[in-house]
Amino acid sequence: MTNFQIKFDRLVWKVVVGIPPGQVMSYGEVANIAGFPRYSRMVSGAMGRSLQPLPWFRVVRSNRTLAFEPGSKSYREQSRLLKQEGVRFEGLKVIVVNPTKTLDEMLWGPKN
């Protein structure tokens, strides 16, 4: 374990654990919130290094597709766990049923 990973991993794990069921977050968002902008490519490594189980399946690409090759074992596993939480799929893209309010909605209200 490098010194970098010690700190990075802890912060990433904290963010991932905080993703509510039925919600998803992109690698880039996780990295940002963890305090490491532009470290999206490092997030997967941090999750894989976790000894305790993490809701890793709630982390997807910024374009809302899964990061694994469609049809692969990991892909099927992730999609199964997501569907199990009520997340739906539109082709390869994940559709969150109850999206977290956007900043605009919070400021301006849902109706607008």
Added chain:
DNA sequence: CCCTTGACTATCT
């Protein structure tokens, strides 16, 4: 050092 490798992204065509 230099080069390659990722569970990535934003920005063109």
Added chain:
DNA sequence: GAGATAGCCAAGG
């Protein structure tokens, strides 16, 4: 929207 491209950055060989 789908590709291609160029950034990105720690690790490992």
